[in-house]
Amino acid sequence: MNSDLANGLVELAAVGFILLSVRRVLRDRLAAGISAATVLYFCCRAAWGLYFFLTNNLPWTACAALLSLCVNFLYLVLILHYSQKPTVYDSRLVGDQK
16 A cells, blocks of 8 residues: 555545534534634645645545545535524524423
């Protein structure tokens, strides 16, 4: 296994963990306690990584970086959308209506 493939697999593992967070936000429809600035940083890092890996002829890692960029961007959009205000589904924040 060459270093490009190994690094690409590590990057794909990170994508898998980010997808777990995306799934959680979609399920809960709540983004409390998540910093959009942190996810924005990782979006920028993935964009830089995509450029860097492409210019250094590392195709497997570049593909993983592209997936990382897409998933981080999706996560950022969800965080911004669900952190705006409580919705009807956020019964934990609204409280009992009795």
